[in-house]
Every structure is written in structure tokens, then in C-alpha cells.
Amino acid sequence: MIKIAPAELKTISQYIQQITGIFLDQSKSYLFETRLSSVVEAQGCRSYQELCLKAQREANKKIEKEIIDAITTNETLFFRDKGPFELLQHKILPEVIDARSGRSPLKPSIKIWSAASSTGQELYSIAIVIKELIRDASAYNFTLLGTDISESAIVQASYGKYNRFEIERGLDKRFLQKYFTLFGDSWKIKDEIRAMATFKKLNLMQPFTNLGKFDIIFCRNVAIYFTLDDRKKLFNKLGESLADDGFLVIGSTESLTGICPQFIPKRHLRSIFYQKK
Amino acid sequence: MKNLSILVVDDDPVILHLLEQRLKRENYQVQAAGDGYAAERLLRQQLFDVVLTDLMMPGDIGGIEVLEIAKEINQNTEVLLITAHSSVHSAVEAMKKGAADYLEKPINFDELFLRLDKIANLQTILRNAEDLQVAMRTTESAASGTIQDLEIGMARLRQNLDRVEEILRNEGQAEDLRIEQALGILAES
Numbered sequence: 001m002i003k004i005a006p007a008e009l010k011t012i013s014q015y016i017q018q019i020t021g022i023f024l025d026q027s028k029s030y031l032f033e034t035r036l037s038s039v040v041e042a043q044g045c046r047s048y049q050e051l052c053l054k055a056q057r058e059a060n061k062k063i064e065k066e067i068i069d070a071i072t073t074n075e076t077l078f079f080r081d082k083g084p085f086e087l088l089q090h091k092i093l094p095e096v097i098d099a100r101s102g103r104s105p106l107k108p109s110i111k112i113w114s115a116a117s118s119t120g121q122e123l124y125s126i127a128i129v130i131k132e133l134i135r136d137a138s139a140y141n142f143t144l145l146g147t148d149i150s151e152s153a154i155v156q157a158s159y160g161k162y163n164r165f166e167i168e169r170g171l172d173k174r175f176l177q178k179y180f181t182l183f184g185d186s187w188k189i190k191d192e193i194r195a196m197a198t199f200k201k202l203n204l205m206q207p208f209t210n211l212g213k214f215d216i217i218f219c220r221n222v223a224i225y226f227t228l229d230d231r232k233k234l235f236n237k238l239g240e241s242l243a244d245d246g247f248l249v250i251g252s253t254e255s256l257t258g259i260c261p262q263f264i265p266k267r268h269l270r271s272i273f274y275q276k277k
Numbered sequence: 278m279k280n281l282s283i284l285v286v287d288d289d290p291v292i293l294h295l296l297e298q299r300l301k302r303e304n305y306q307v308q309a310a311g312d313g314y315a316a317e318r319l320l321r322q323q324l325f326d327v328v329l330t331d332l333m334m335p336g337d338i339g340g341i342e343v344l345e346i347a348k349e350i351n352q353n354t355e356v357l358l359i360t361a362h363s364s365v366h367s368a369v370e371a372m373k374k375g376a377a378d379y380l381e382k383p384i385n386f387d388e389l390f391l392r393l394d395k396i397a398n399l400q401t402i403l404r405n406a407e408d409l410q411v412a413m414r415t416t417e418s419a420a421s422g423t424i425q426d427l428e429i430g431m432a433r434l435r436q437n438l439d440r441v442e443e444i445l446r447n448e449g450q451a452e453d454l455r456i457e458q459a460l461g462i463l464a465e466s
Contacts, residue, residue, distance in 0.1 A: 081417070164352055165403070184373045252421035257431045265428045272425050 001037045004029050008049040015052045020068055020149060021205040021234075022225040035070045039063070065151055072150045073225075078121045078171040083271040084220065084249050089129050091268045092247045096215045097140070099245060109141040113214040115238065116222035117146030117199060119166070120157030124189055126218070127196045128179055137196075145211070147202035157199045160189035204234055213243045221251035228259070235260035239276060248274040281397050282306040282323075286316040286330035286343055287359070292384075296329065299386055305393070313338025317346050325354055327396055329389075332360040332368060332379070341371055348375050353403070355396045359384060437466045 004012065009029055016032075017023050024031055036048060043063060045051040055063035079085050100108040114123040123146035130137055130144075148154050163186045167176065180187040202208070204222065217238055223231045239262050242248055248263060249271075250256065256263050256274060263274040283305050287293040290311065297309045308325075310316035313334050320328070320343075328347045332340035344356045355377040360368040368379035378392055441459045444450075 081414075083421075182375070185375050253417055253424055255424055255428050257428055261435075265425075265432050267425065267429055270422075272428060 001033055002040050002048070004032055004048050008047060012048045012052055015056070016067070016071060017227070017230075019064055019203075020071055021203070021230055022071060023227045023230070024225075032071075036067065039066050039070050042066075069150050069152045072148075072153070073118075078167065078175075079125045080121065080220075081252050083252055083269075084218070085125060085129055087249065087268055087271040087273060088126065088216070089133055092216055092249075092273065093130065093133055096247070097134075100140075100215070107139065107141045109143070110216075111143040111212065111214045112145070112216040113211070113218070113241070114144075114146040115202075115204060115217060115219040117148050117153075117157055118150075119153050119162075120146055120160060120189075120197070120199065121162075121166075122146070122218060122220070123157070123197050123199070124160065124179075124193055127193045128175055130196070131179070131193065142196060144197045145214075146197060146199040147204075148199070149201065149203045151201055154199045154201050157197075160194045161186050162188075204237075205230065208237055208241055211241055214241055214246060215243050216247045216249070217242055218249045220249065221254070224251065224254060231259050235263065239263065242276065244276055246275070250274065279304045279306070279397065281326045281393060281400070282308075283327045283329060283393070284308050284310060284316060284319055284325045284347075286310045286313065286328065286334070286340075288312050288331060288334045292331075296384070303390060303393075312336055313340075313343050316343050320347055320350055324351055326400060327393065328354060328356045330356065330358060332358045332364055332371065341367070341374065344371055344374060344376055353400075355400075357389075357392060434466055437462050 009026060012032060013024050032048065036051070040046075040048055040051045043051055043054060045054060051063070051067075055061075055067055058064070096110055097108065100110055102108075112123075112126060114126065117123050123144055127144055130142060134140070146154075146157055148157070161183060167180070167187050176187065179190050179193050181190060204219075219234075219238060223234055226234060235256060238248060239260060252271070256265065262277050264277055265272050265274055283300055285293060285296045285300065285307060286309075287296065288311060293309050293311060297307050300307045308319055308323075310319055313336055316328070316330065317338060319325075325347070328343060330340045330343045334340060338346075340358050340360075344358070347354045347356050356371075356375070358368050358371050358376050358379040359382060360379050361382050365379070365381065368376070371379065377396065380389060380392070441462050444455050444458050444462070447455060
């Protein structure tokens with residue numbers, strides 16, 4: 001594995017922060033090394049600095065995409081941490097449905113956003129909760145959007161195919177049989193769930209254009225990699241994208257204290273959600 | 278004793294015996310089944326890490342069915358198929374159904390042991406990953422409990438401080454009354 005020279009660490013971490021928002025300080029240089037070493041070698045570079053320079057100069061941004069894929073964590077599970085999904089099922093969805101129903105002759109429209117959807121497990125888990133909770137989901141206009149910075153994660157999410165290591169843990173066997181089809185050694189999400197979700201590439205550090213307002217936003221375990229300043233920017237922007245009575249769910253070990261005073265934490269069972277003041 | 282439990286299935290008693298003996302000599306934990314039915318019975322009785330089965334067997338339960346039953350009972354059981362050269366295409370079909378690999382007859386034992394080593398390594402890595410995941414979840418849930426309490430506590434304090442500020446700034450009221458009220462709220466917090 002190629003080592004990072006102390007002199008180049010600053011340049012690299014600035015570049016990574018600029019393209020991904022992820023802030024890695026000196027104590028985490030091993031993370032750069034384990035994740036980027038193969039890209040450095042594949043690009044025929046002798047150092048990380050050389051790789052960054054090459055990526056910056058490249059017009060089609062191919063290397064940049066490779067770096068983003070290598071550096072972003074795609075560790076995610078179906079129903080990772082049961083809490084948020086119980087919260088969704090027992091508190092958030094019933095309240096949102098209640099608030100949006102009967103106000104016009106049109107179908108109630110409910111928009112949900114998985115802001116760092118990675119390879120799609122979170123958004124599909126949300127879709128499964130909806131299917132389980134609502135007998136006739138077609139009586140509502142659900143929009144389920146998943147966004148992620150990594151293009152290859154988006155491609156896998158859109159395809160909806162997972163190998164058994166990605167799928168078994170966390171997923172109820174009953175759900176596996178009901179919502180997935182065996183495909184060789186992998187499982188593919190069934191069309192009825194797949195059709196509910198849309199995925200697209202989005203860098204949370206850049207402006208959110210044309211996304212509109214959401215009733216529910218999941219943004220779990222992403223901001224932990226950002227600097228305090230970038231976290232503030234992110235949650236303020238999420239606040240602007242959230243309906244006034246909307247719900248924000250963050251990672252179970254994350255906190256918004258001192259980051260975004262417009263959000264008030266509320267507890268339901270074992271979980272916390274946030275609403276605007 | 279090696280830590281892989283293996284079920285060997287073959288309708289040819291000579292091959293079955295040979296496989297069982299060779300694997301036992303390598304210190305694997307081995308059980309043998311003379312046909313698909315016996316295999317199904319054993320699979321329903323105990324968990325196996327690996328099933329090594331002949332693809333073509335008489336009766337309703339052939340190698341493919343053994344594969345399906347094993348996978349249905351436990352996704353983590355790896356199935357290796359033994360096949361004659363002429364039926365390689367069915368072995369490829371079986372791989373699509375989740376078989377780990379296939380071996381052509383006559384069996385090359387070095388090749389078989391290599392595959393088994395690979396499976397054992399993979400299962401060790403998987404078990405370690407599972408252990409780590411359990412450890413991580415435990416830590417995470419303890420941490421999240423603490424963080425949630427702090428988060429709610431901080432929000433309540435913030436709210437009380439806002440109220441204190443509001444009271445103290447309310448010039449419509451006498452100063453000593455305002456201070457008393459403010460102190461009351463602070464005492465509650």
C-alpha cells in the first residue's frame with residue numbers, strides 16, 4: 001500500500017473535502033491509504049498528490065468519480081437500526097398521512113427523501129414500510145427519492161440487486177420472500193417496490209435545485225464525516241427543503257445541538273426525530 | 278478437527294464411501310447420504326457448512342433439489358456439485374440457483390480441498406464480520422441512548438433559557454417579580 005507523505009496530506013484532504021464534503025484529518029490518513037491506494041496505482045501515479053492533480057486537470061472527471069466511489073462509505077443495510085423504521089411506521093407516516101389527507105379532491109401527495117441513499121437499502125426499506133402499513137398505497141401519491149454522491153452507488157440502487165451478504169442481515173425473512181426475487185446468488189427487489197423509488201446523483205455540498213419540499217427527510221450517518229461548518233450548512237439546507245410540519249430523521253448517534261437551532265428534537269419510543277420550530 | 282461440517286450426497290456407494298473417507302482423513306466433520314431423500318432428512322436435522330452433492334441422482338430429489346433444499350434451510354450453506362463432463366451446462370444452471378461451484382468427475386481431490394479451504398476462509402471472515410457487527414450495534418445503541426438523552430436535555434434547557442430571557446426582558450412587569458419568576462424556571466431545570 002502506498003503511504004501518504006506528511007507534506008501532501010493537506011492538499012489531499014482539501015481536495016477530498018471539496019469534491020465530497022468528507023473531512024479526513026491527519027489521524028485518519030490510514031483511511032485515505034486503504035481506500036485510495038488502488039486508485040493511485042491504477043492511474044499509474046507515484047503519489048496521492050499526483051493523483052489529485054491528475055484528477056483536477058481531467059476534463060471528463062472520470063478519475064474524480066473513481067475517487068468519490070473509493071472514498072465514500074457504502075456500508076448500509078436493509079432496516080439498518082430498527083428504530084427509525086419503527087418511528088416511520090408508528091409515528092411519522094400516520095401523522096403525515098393524516099395531515100395531507102382530505103384537504104383536496106386530489107390524491108394526497110407525500111414526498112420522502114433519502115438524502116444519502118448509498119446503494120438504496122434505506123429507501124427500499126422505507127418503501128417496504130409503506131407497503132406494509134398502507135393496504136392501498138395507490139390511494140396516495142408517494143414520491144420516494146434517493147440521492148447519493150457516488151454514481152456507482154446510484155447505479156446499484158437503481159438496479160436493486162444485492163448479494164446475500166448485503167441483504168440477509170437486518171432483513172426479515174418474511175420481507176425477503178415477499179419483496180425480493182432470487183437471482184443466482186443475489187436477490188433483486190421486486191418491481192412493485194422498485195417502481196416506487198427514484199434515484200439520482202446529488203452532492204449534498206452543492207445547492208439542491210428543483211427538488212422541492214419534502215414531508216420526510218432521512219439523512220443518517222453522512223454528516224458525521226463533515227466539518228462542523230459543513231454540517232451547519234447541510235442541515236440548514238435540509239431545513240429549507242423540509243415542509244413546515246415535516247419530519248427529519250438523522251443517525252441514531254448524531255446530534256443537532258449547536259448545529260441547527262431551527263430543529264427541535266422530539267422523542268418517540270426509542271428514537272428521536274426533528275421538526276422545525 | 279477442521280471446523281467445516283460437510284454433507285456428502287451420492288447415489289454411487291463406492292464414490293460416496295471414497296469421498297467420506299478422504300474428507301474424514303483431512304479431518305473434516307463428514308456425514309454421508311446415499312440419495313436425495315436421505316440428504317433432505319439430514320439437512321432438516323442439523324446445519325451443514327457445505328453440501329457436496331452429485332448432480333444426477335435417481336428419484337425426485339436430484340442434486341439441484343438438494344441445492345434448493347439446503348439453501349432454503351440455510352442461505353449460508355455452500356453447495357458444491359459433482360458433475361459428469363456431459364452435464365456441465367446443468368451445473369452452470371445450478372450456479373445460477375446459488376451453488377458455490379462444481380467439480381467434474383473424476384474428482385480431483387486437491388481441487389476439492391482447495392475449494393473447501395476457500396469456503397472455510399470465507400466463513401471465518403463472515404463470522405468475524407458478524408461478531409464485529411454485533412459489537413458495533415451494541416456500542417452504537419448504548420451511544421445513541423446517551424446522545425438522545427443529551428439532545429432532549431439540551432433542547433429543554435435551551436427552551437428554559439429562552440423563557441428566562443423573555444421574562445427578564447418583559448419590562449411590563451416589576452423587576453423583582455421578573456427575577457423571582459426567572460429563578461423559579463432555573464430551579465426547575
